[in-house]
Amino acid sequence: MSDIRIIGAAPVTRRRRRVPVGVAVAMGVLAVVVLAAAFGNLLFAEAMRQDVLASTLPPGSPGHPFGTDELGRDVLQMAVAGTASALVGPVVVAVGSMLLGVILGTLAGYEKGWLDTLISRWTDLLLAVPVLLAAIVVSGVMGGGYWVTVALLVVLFSPSDIRIVRAGVLEQSARPYIEAAQMLSLSRWRVMFRHILPNVTSLVVTNMMLNVAFALVAFSSLSFLGVGVAPGTADWGRQLTDGRAIMFQNPAAVFLPALLIVVVAVCVNLVGDWIGQRLSQVGEEVR
Amino acid sequence: MTVLVEGLTVIGPAGTMVEPVSAEIAPGATLALIGESGSGKTLTAKSIVGLLPRGFRAAGSVTVAGQALPVDRPGDDAAWRRARGRSVSLLLQDPFTSLTPVHRCGDQIAWTVEAAQGHRLPRAARRTAVEERLAEVNLPARVADAFPHELSGGMRQRVAIAAALASDPQLLIADEPTTALDASNQAEILDLLRRIQEDRRLSVILISHDLGVVRGRTDQVLVMRGGQVVERGATAAVLAAPEHPYTRALIEADPVVAARSGARIAAEEAAPSEVEPLLACGGVTKAFGVRTVLDQVDLTVAPGAIVGIVGESGSGKSTLARCIAGLEREDAGSIVLGGAALAPGRGSRTPDQMQIVFQDPYSSLNPMMSIGAILGEALGVAGRASSEVPGLLEMVGLPAEFARKRPAELSGGQRQRVAIARALAPGPRLLICDESVSALDVSVQADILALLARLREEIGIAILFISHDLAVVRMIADSVTVMWDGRVVESGPCHEVLEHPAHEYTRLLVAAATRENAVPAEGKD
Numbered sequence: 001m002s003d004i005r006i007i008g009a010a011p012v013t014r015r016r017r018r019v020p021v022g023v024a025v026a027m028g029v030l031a032v033v034v035l036a037a038a039f040g041n042l043l044f045a046e047a048m049r050q051d052v053l054a055s056t057l058p059p060g061s062p063g064h065p066f067g068t069d070e071l072g073r074d075v076l077q078m079a080v081a082g083t084a085s086a087l088v089g090p091v092v093v094a095v096g097s098m099l100l101g102v103i104l105g106t107l108a109g110y111e112k113g114w115l116d117t118l119i120s121r122w123t124d125l126l127l128a129v130p131v132l133l134a135a136i137v138v139s140g141v142m143g144g145g146y147w148v149t150v151a152l153l154v155v156l157f158s159p160s161d162i163r164i165v166r167a168g169v170l171e172q173s174a175r176p177y178i179e180a181a182q183m184l185s186l187s188r189w190r191v192m193f194r195h196i197l198p199n200v201t202s203l204v205v206t207n208m209m210l211n212v213a214f215a216l217v218a219f220s221s222l223s224f225l226g227v228g229v230a231p232g233t234a235d236w237g238r239q240l241t242d243g244r245a246i247m248f249q250n251p252a253a254v255f256l257p258a259l260l261i262v263v264v265a266v267c268v269n270l271v272g273d274w275i276g277q278r279l280s281q282v283g284e285e286v287r
Numbered sequence: 288m289t290v291l292v293e294g295l296t297v298i299g300p301a302g303t304m305v306e307p308v309s310a311e312i313a314p315g316a317t318l319a320l321i322g323e324s325g326s327g328k329t330l331t332a333k334s335i336v337g338l339l340p341r342g343f344r345a346a347g348s349v350t351v352a353g354q355a356l357p358v359d360r361p362g363d364d365a366a367w368r369r370a371r372g373r374s375v376s377l378l379l380q381d382p383f384t385s386l387t388p389v390h391r392c393g394d395q396i397a398w399t400v401e402a403a404q405g406h407r408l409p410r411a412a413r414r415t416a417v418e419e420r421l422a423e424v425n426l427p428a429r430v431a432d433a434f435p436h437e438l439s440g441g442m443r444q445r446v447a448i449a450a451a452l453a454s455d456p457q458l459l460i461a462d463e464p465t466t467a468l469d470a471s472n473q474a475e476i477l478d479l480l481r482r483i484q485e486d487r488r489l490s491v492i493l494i495s496h497d498l499g500v501v502r503g504r505t506d507q508v509l510v511m512r513g514g515q516v517v518e519r520g521a522t523a524a525v526l527a528a529p530e531h532p533y534t535r536a537l538i539e540a541d542p543v544v545a546a547r548s549g550a551r552i553a554a555e556e557a558a559p560s561e562v563e564p565l566l567a568c569g570g571v572t573k574a575f576g577v578r579t580v581l582d583q584v585d586l587t588v589a590p591g592a593i594v595g596i597v598g599e600s601g602s603g604k605s606t607l608a609r610c611i612a613g614l615e616r617e618d619a620g621s622i623v624l625g626g627a628a629l630a631p632g633r634g635s636r637t638p639d640q641m642q643i644v645f646q647d648p649y650s651s652l653n654p655m656m657s658i659g660a661i662l663g664e665a666l667g668v669a670g671r672a673s674s675e676v677p678g679l680l681e682m683v684g685l686p687a688e689f690a691r692k693r694p695a696e697l698s699g700g701q702r703q704r705v706a707i708a709r710a711l712a713p714g715p716r717l718l719i720c721d722e723s724v725s726a727l728d729v730s731v732q733a734d735i736l737a738l739l740a741r742l743r744e745e746i747g748i749a750i751l752f753i754s755h756d757l758a759v760v761r762m763i764a765d766s767v768t769v770m771w772d773g774r775v776v777e778s779g780p781c782h783e784v785l786e787h788p789a790h791e792y793t794r795l796l797v798a799a800a801t802r803e804n805a806v807p808a809e810g811k812d
Binding site for chain 2: 175176177179180181182183184185186195198199282
């Protein structure tokens with residue numbers, strides 16, 4: 001004899017909106033990493049101090065918990081100092097390619113016709129370009145540099161964004177609420193960016209977070225290959241290259257930056273997935 | 288062999304969803320579960336086949352031919368695999384999604400046969416078994432080799448029936464088995480079910496919101512509302528003399544009942560007027576590729592008139608509406624509104640000429656916008672301030688505080704009211720309702736029809752009302768146009784078309800609307 005019954009389409013239960021443990025941990029890790037990126041350069045001078053006498057110390061050495069590299073720089077301090085370089089590029093790449101994706105993808109998906117053909121063939125062309133190889137070639141020709149790499153990756157990452165946004169917009173634009181907006185003779189910009197875009201936000205944001213992780217790995221790979229950051233800069237990928245030579249004297253010189261890359265990439269993915277799920281529930285049926 | 292349901296209760300995460308239900312169904316008998324969405328009828332059915340959603344559980348007992356079903360253990364797959372099939376089977380509403388698209392129909396039937404017999408069959412025996420099952424539902428053997436998408440909706444539902452019965456169950460639960468089908472297919476499927484049921488001495492629980500389905504084809508009826516059984520009894524007795532006010536309301540709202548008694552929701556049919564028509568379509572033709580969907584269609588709508596267009600899916604009625612609205616471009620023909628010829632497409636149309644209300648209330652409102660924002664935007668198009676939103680909501684019978692809600696918080700009927708309000712905001716002269724009440728429960732449907740009729744009285748708006756159901760159209764329209772295969776086969780004042788249908792297809796529709804050919808429960812071979 002309960003007095004709770006279902007009446008009409010009234011919501012029966014509210015979804016529990018608790019942050020899962022894994023996601024909470026990932027958020028904590030990312031918070032620490034962001035702090036390190038913001039204030040890590042304060043340790044920079046100290047980290048870059050070379051000390052030939054202390055070169056290639058193993059982990060656990062006094063004052064150097066993760067040992068030192070072959071130039072005697074502290075591995076932990078280098079890693080902390082390298083956080084900014086490792087994080088800023090990928091975030092800029094992900095946001096930049098998202099903006100490109102939203103603008104071009106929405107235009108392609110909504111306007112269709114020749115504009116769609118043009119944009120879609122452009123993405124096909126870009127998708128055929130191997131990212132790392134192109135980055136190496138362009139850096140070689142243009143002299144390289146961090147921001148050249150960033151700009152290049154924005155362009156090379158954009159096709160997946162464009163295609164995902166385009167698919168989402170195509171799906172939405174077939175819905176009756178879009179036709180209702182057309183019946184009101186609303187401007188195409190209003191339909192595209194006020195009606196359709198909010199409904200593909202979850203796709204866009206999830207994909208952007210995934211791209212942060214991809215770009216992080218891409219940047220590290222490029223640094224590892226000697227493209228991107230200049231030698232001597234504190235950077236996780238650079239550390240991998242430099243540490244490779246002394247892998248058996250001080251394994252931490254390789255494994256610490258490698259571990260950081262993996263951990264940050266995983267955390268970004270976890271948080272990204274969760275944010276995407278949350279966003280896709282906005283406006284959805286409460287069941 | 289009797290099916291015995293005793294004190295079946297469904298408990299969800301928020302408490303009891305269905306209060307104890309008890310029933311006894313003799314072999315060969317049908318129990319109807321009637322109710323609107325949210326009444327608990329589907330939950331009840333799902334609890335009997337062990338398909339309750341996560342977080343739900345059932346109490347009580349269901350016994351099929353002396354064997355108890357594990358209703359209180361919804362997660363116990365092993366127990367359910369034993370119980371399902373042999374004793375109970377489920378037939379779903381939508382034949383377009385209940386069959387796997389990537390497998391041939393014959394295989395889908397064979398799986399169930401093999402699962403029920405517990406072993407794989409040799410090739411020849413398998414084929415014979417499948418062909419027998421297909422013959423039982425009046426399908427030719429070649430259907431076994433067809434994929435679901437190669438079949439029509441009615442044929443697909445027959446395959447689904449064959450698959451549901453392939454395990455030779457004692458109890459079949461049919462959940463809205465004909466709701467997704469055209470009028471002409473509905474009666475056939477229901478009669479087929481009835482015949483098989485008698486041949487096999489099968490007990491059936493038929494779930495429907497449609498009283499027309501229940502009438503003449505079921506023995507007992509349970510009327511459910513808000514998780515409670517409000518009325519029960521022999522079908523004929525309940526329909527003839529309903530005791531509970533809710534049952535009475537349901538019966539009154541049923542378009543078929545109205546079609547039989549001649550009751551209307553709108554005022555009496557307006558006589559054909561001599562004034563210049565508001566909308567005049569002449570020779571409208573449209574093809575998609577090689578398929579002609581509109582062939583020289585003529586249509587006129589007088590100012591303030593309600594004109595119905597009836598036809599089944601594929602008849603071109605929606606395409607005609609979309610051409611008039613400019614959402615599709617006609618290939619040839621003229622569309623004249625208020626004396627001005629309209630070019631194909633949206634370009635030459637303004638929001639104050641006409642607006643559409645679509646079928647699906649769930650996708651016709653932007654889920655990310657509040658009701659206030661949706662209506663404010665529509666008002667802004669006509670240069671009206673969003674301070675008029677409460678007035679607009681009141682006009683369609685919704686309280687002003689709905690402006691703050693999002694579409695997901697509203698029921699289907701409420702959403703359709705919002706869609707009507709949005710359509711009215713720019714002050715159109717013609718309102719096109721494209722199957723606007725088809726997705727709603729009967730009583731909600733009647734409310735929306737009443738709203739449309741009232742709007743016509745109050746603001747004199749003309750309405751083009753498109754539906755597959757003649758019974759609904761005749762409750763509201765002054766005149767009706769019947770479409771079939773892209774052509775107008777008949778048109779005229781509603782009562783004339785209903786009383787003296789000239790075209791064969793119209794006669795079929797009229798029969799479906801009044802269910803005159805419905806087979807009585809007894810006396811069928």
